[in-house]
Amino acid sequence: MANKFRLGLIINPLAGLGGSVALKGSDGVAEEALALGAEPKAHLRMRSALEQVLPYKERFIVHTAAGSMGEDLCRELGFEVQVYYQPHSEHTTAEDTREAVKALASETLDLLLFAGGDGTARDVFAEVDERQVVLGVPAGVKIHSGVYGITPKASGLVLKMLMQGELVSLMSADVMDIDEEAFRQGRVRARRFGEMLVPAEPRYVQAVKMGGKEVDELVLSDIAAEIVSEMDDSLYIMGSGSTVAAVMEELGLENTLLGVDLVQDRGLIASDLTAQQLLEQTENQPLKLVITLIGGQGHILGRGNQQLSPALIRRVGKENILIVATKTKLKALEGRPLIVDSGDPELDQALIGYYRVVTGYRDYVMYQVANPTE
Structure with missing residues (x-):
């Protein structure tokens, strides 16, 4: 076990809920989104990433949170799992993400992979050690931060490169977010919250932002x-x-x-x-x-x-x-x-x-x- 790749994994199960029901985000409106018929998709996005490394699943162990925050999906895919955090309720919150990051900090991880949007990136940033290498699987409505793969599959391909021992450089990338309440009223307020260390693979890791009117x-x-x-x-x-x-x-x-x-x-x-x-x-x-x-x-x-x-x-x-x-x-x-x-x-x-x-x-x-x- 000591020689296995140590993958930290966190899913924000409610990430992206607001998009399909025109709420322009998910921060603070998860229950409203669910009531409008939105269906959680974050686990499917993480699945798409993890499917890229299924042939290597014997070579690493996943350190994750219980239930829908990671454990369920990883066990379904046949990964070896260790659970470090139990969410407080079925409907997880930003606090659960932050607490899960803190719980995983007890382990020396080779990579912390998380699924969510800019709000999730902010929550991870709030608790993660500045030396920890992270990578986001895009699953939110807003993906302006530079810590995400360009697609879920791309995030998985970066993980595959690490698993294969390829030389992957590291870079600091911005954690960005906007005020969703102001955004829903047609006002864009941007803020940079800091930087996290990510794999520097320009084919697969997105720039901070690009294109589109908003x-x-x-x-x-x-x-x-x-x-x-x-x-x-x-x-x-x-x-x-x-x-x-x-x-x-x-x-x-x-x-x-x-x-x-x-x-x-x-x-x-x-x-x-x-x-x-x-x-x-x-x-x-x-x-x-x-x-x-x-x-x-x-x-x-x-x-x-x-x-x-x-x-x-x-x-x-x-x-x-x-x-x-x-x-x-x-x-x-x-x-x-x-x-x-x-x-x-x-x-x-x-x-x-x-x-x-x-x-x-x-x-x-x-x-x-x-x-x-x-």
């Missing part, structure tokens, strides 16, 4: 939170566009959607400035420029923000240009570079290169800025 709103909030969290005492030149507008909204400031504003110490200094006014008000100060791209075209300078003159850009400096964009917008470029068309060919040439684009909270991609005619 998710894009969440991403804009995340991008804004990242920019605001990193703000220093520089004078910030806030460019035009809805992505930059999200940063201004995060700051609680009035924004000129199609203009350029100045912000310092998280306060509004001036609004809707001309090119000349920008030069006058930014002299002899440390500067940062926050800009985004025009969707479908990729221009970051020279389209809709001519107030950002070549003289101002030179004053800012390439290293102080902060590009913000959703991955959806970047993906729509189909690999085409971001474009600078400042009207000064020498400056455009100097701005060419790879930039770190802010695509979420602690989430970035490297993307090329180029002038295709050069």
Whole structure:
């Protein structure tokens, strides 16, 4: 037994209940969802993951919680099981998840596999040791956190790689969630709760978030939170566009959607400035420029923000240009570079290169800025 792979396993049996009955989540509404006819699916999602390692079941032991939180499914599939926690009632709660994680902490686990959504990830994060490797099996309505496999089968394939002794790197991934009550009222409030250690297998482990109208709103909030969290005492030149507008909204400031504003110490200094006014008000100060791209075209300078003159850009400096964009917008470029068309060919040439684009909270991609005619 000492040489067996030690798999911790927790199922949130009520994860995802709210989705099929249009409750936009399951946090705090499980009984309502059940009354509306929702059927638990989390165990089926975990089954799909575990089926990938059935040929190896003699090589590991499952440490889990009683009943629907893991024991029933594992015994049904023929795994060797040890039970460490008994839920308080038939209808489990977030507290049961947290208590199960604490109970399993008495064992040194090679991997803690759990089925749920973002709420479940938060509960696991609240109790898990920061050194414990975890992986989520997606079973919830909201899956914005980066700790889940892209599908249940994908989570199982990562576990299979570990069972086969393949070299799998580890990375820290964000635990994200939104306020479901606000979400049901049409307001998206994103929050990052922390990080957990997960297998770094990009084919099978999902990015933090990507695509879709509701998710894009969440991403804009995340991008804004990242920019605001990193703000220093520089004078910030806030460019035009809805992505930059999200940063201004995060700051609680009035924004000129199609203009350029100045912000310092998280306060509004001036609004809707001309090119000349920008030069006058930014002299002899440390500067940062926050800009985004025009969707479908990729221009970051020279389209809709001519107030950002070549003289101002030179004053800012390439290293102080902060590009913000959703991955959806970047993906729509189909690999085409971001474009600078400042009207000064020498400056455009100097701005060419790879930039770190802010695509979420602690989430970035490297993307090329180029002038295709050069």
